[in-house]
Amino acid sequence: MARLNSVKMTYAINRTGEIVSIDNVDNGLECNCICIDCNGQLEAKQGAKNQWHFSHHKDNDAINCQWSGESELHIKVKEYLDRYKRLTVPIGFTNPTSLDIQFDEIQLEKSLRPTKRIPDVTGYCAGEKILIEVKVTHEVDQQKRIDYKKVNVSVIELDFSDFTFIDTRIIDQEIDLYFRNPICNWLTVAPVGDIASQFQEHERAVTKELIVNNQNLLREAGAMVDYINSYRRRYEMSKSRIKDASERLEEVKNQIHHAKSERNEIIHSAAGLFNSTLDQLQRDHAVRLTAEFNENHRLLNAELNEINVVIKSKKDELAQIQHIIDQQDNKVNEIRKAEKQLNIEKNNFHQRELDWNKAAKANAVIKRHFMRLEPELRGMCRKGGIPWPFEGTLMEELSPSKDNAQ
Structure with missing residues (x-):
C-alpha cells in the first residue's frame, strides 16, 4: 500500500460546504475550494497532460496538511x-x-x-x-x-x-x-434480524454436516480396523507357514550333510581296505598276491559301482531338494510382497486416522464455540424479550440424537 502516498487529491470542499470532485469545478483558483483536512485554499489543476487534481495554493498549508491517499x-x-x-x-x-x-x-x-x-x-x-x-x-x-x-x-x-x-x-x-x-x-x-437468522441457519447446517461427516469417518475407521485385523491374521498365518518351511529346509540341509558324511566314510573305508590288502599281498608270494589283488580289485570295482549308484541317487535327491528350496524362496518373495502391501495399507490407515483426529479436533472447536456462544444468545434473548427458541441447550438442539428422534 506504499502507492497510497502517490495518490493525487481529487476531492475538496466548495464554498457551500459540499464535497466536490475535481471533474465538477472550475480550473485554478476559480474552483473556490478548500482542503478537506486542513481547510487550506486549493487550486484545481486541470491540465491537458497530467491527471486532474487539487493542490494546496500555499506551500505552508501542504506541509502541515494530514491529507493522504487513504x-x-x-x-x-x-x-x-x-x-x-x-x-x-x-x-x-x-x-x-x-x-x-x-x-x-x-x-x-x-x-x-x-x-x-x-x-x-x-x-x-x-x-x-x-x-x-x-x-x-x-x-x-x-x-x-x-x-x-x-x-x-x-x-x-x-x-x-x-x-x-x-x-x-x-x-x-x-x-x-x-x-x-x-x-x-x-x-x-x-442477535435478531434477517442477517442473524441467515447466520444461525447457516451455522446450524454446517454443524449438522460436520456431525454427519464425523460419523461417516468413524464408520470408515471401524471398517479399516477390521480390514487391518484381517490382514494381521493373514500375516500371522504366513509367518507360521514360513517358519514351517524354514524348519523343513533345515531338515533337508541336515539330510544332505549326513549323506555327504556317509559317502566320505565309504570312500575312506574303501581306501583303508585297499591299503590293507596291498600290504598283505607284499608279504605273500607273487602268484597269491596277484590272485588276491585281482579278486580285491573286482570287489573294489563292485563297491565303487554301488557307491556311484548311491551318489547318483543322492544327486537326484539334492536336485529335488534344490527345487523345493526354489519353491520356498518364491513363497518367501510372495510373502514379502504381501507384507509390503500390508505396510502400505497400514500407512494409509494411519493417514485416515490423522484425518479423523483433525475432524475430531474441529468438532471439539465447534462444540466449544457453541458452548461459549449460548450464554450470549440467552442473554440477548432475555434483553430483547424473546423467549429461548429451543427446548433445551443449543448443543442438544444440534446433537445427532435429537435429529434421529425427530
Missing part, C-alpha cells in the same frame, strides 16, 4: 456505496456463503447513538441497520467493537489493505472491480 480511498468507497447501494457480504463464520444486499438507504458519517461513534457508512435494508467500516491501514479497534456490540448492531468491515490501482488517481472502474468480489468480514452481528 482519505481519497475512503471518499471513493463511500461515494460508490451511496451511488449503487449494494454490497456482497459473507454469511456464516464456517464455510461462509455470499449474500447480495441491496440497501434502501445509505447515510454517510452518521453518528450512532448512544455510543457517539461515527461509522463510515450506515445502510438500511428492509428496516435492518447495517454499519460499514472501511479498513485501509488501520482496522477497527477493540473498544469500538465493544461499543458496537453493546448496542446490538450488525457491523461489517471492508478490507482495502491490499487494494491496488494503476495510476496516481483512483478511478471508479478500480473501485467497481473491487466490489465485484469484496474482501470483508463481520465485526458484530445483531
Whole structure:
C-alpha cells in the first residue's frame, strides 16, 4: 500500500460546504475550494497532460496538511456505496456463503447513538441497520467493537489493505472491480434480524454436516480396523507357514550333510581296505598276491559301482531338494510382497486416522464455540424479550440424537 502516498487529491470542499470532485469545478483558483483536512485554499489543476487534481495554493498549508491517499480511498468507497447501494457480504463464520444486499438507504458519517461513534457508512435494508467500516491501514479497534456490540448492531468491515490501482488517481472502474468480489468480514452481528437468522441457519447446517461427516469417518475407521485385523491374521498365518518351511529346509540341509558324511566314510573305508590288502599281498608270494589283488580289485570295482549308484541317487535327491528350496524362496518373495502391501495399507490407515483426529479436533472447536456462544444468545434473548427458541441447550438442539428422534 506504499502507492497510497502517490495518490493525487481529487476531492475538496466548495464554498457551500459540499464535497466536490475535481471533474465538477472550475480550473485554478476559480474552483473556490478548500482542503478537506486542513481547510487550506486549493487550486484545481486541470491540465491537458497530467491527471486532474487539487493542490494546496500555499506551500505552508501542504506541509502541515494530514491529507493522504487513504482519505481519497475512503471518499471513493463511500461515494460508490451511496451511488449503487449494494454490497456482497459473507454469511456464516464456517464455510461462509455470499449474500447480495441491496440497501434502501445509505447515510454517510452518521453518528450512532448512544455510543457517539461515527461509522463510515450506515445502510438500511428492509428496516435492518447495517454499519460499514472501511479498513485501509488501520482496522477497527477493540473498544469500538465493544461499543458496537453493546448496542446490538450488525457491523461489517471492508478490507482495502491490499487494494491496488494503476495510476496516481483512483478511478471508479478500480473501485467497481473491487466490489465485484469484496474482501470483508463481520465485526458484530445483531442477535435478531434477517442477517442473524441467515447466520444461525447457516451455522446450524454446517454443524449438522460436520456431525454427519464425523460419523461417516468413524464408520470408515471401524471398517479399516477390521480390514487391518484381517490382514494381521493373514500375516500371522504366513509367518507360521514360513517358519514351517524354514524348519523343513533345515531338515533337508541336515539330510544332505549326513549323506555327504556317509559317502566320505565309504570312500575312506574303501581306501583303508585297499591299503590293507596291498600290504598283505607284499608279504605273500607273487602268484597269491596277484590272485588276491585281482579278486580285491573286482570287489573294489563292485563297491565303487554301488557307491556311484548311491551318489547318483543322492544327486537326484539334492536336485529335488534344490527345487523345493526354489519353491520356498518364491513363497518367501510372495510373502514379502504381501507384507509390503500390508505396510502400505497400514500407512494409509494411519493417514485416515490423522484425518479423523483433525475432524475430531474441529468438532471439539465447534462444540466449544457453541458452548461459549449460548450464554450470549440467552442473554440477548432475555434483553430483547424473546423467549429461548429451543427446548433445551443449543448443543442438544444440534446433537445427532435429537435429529434421529425427530
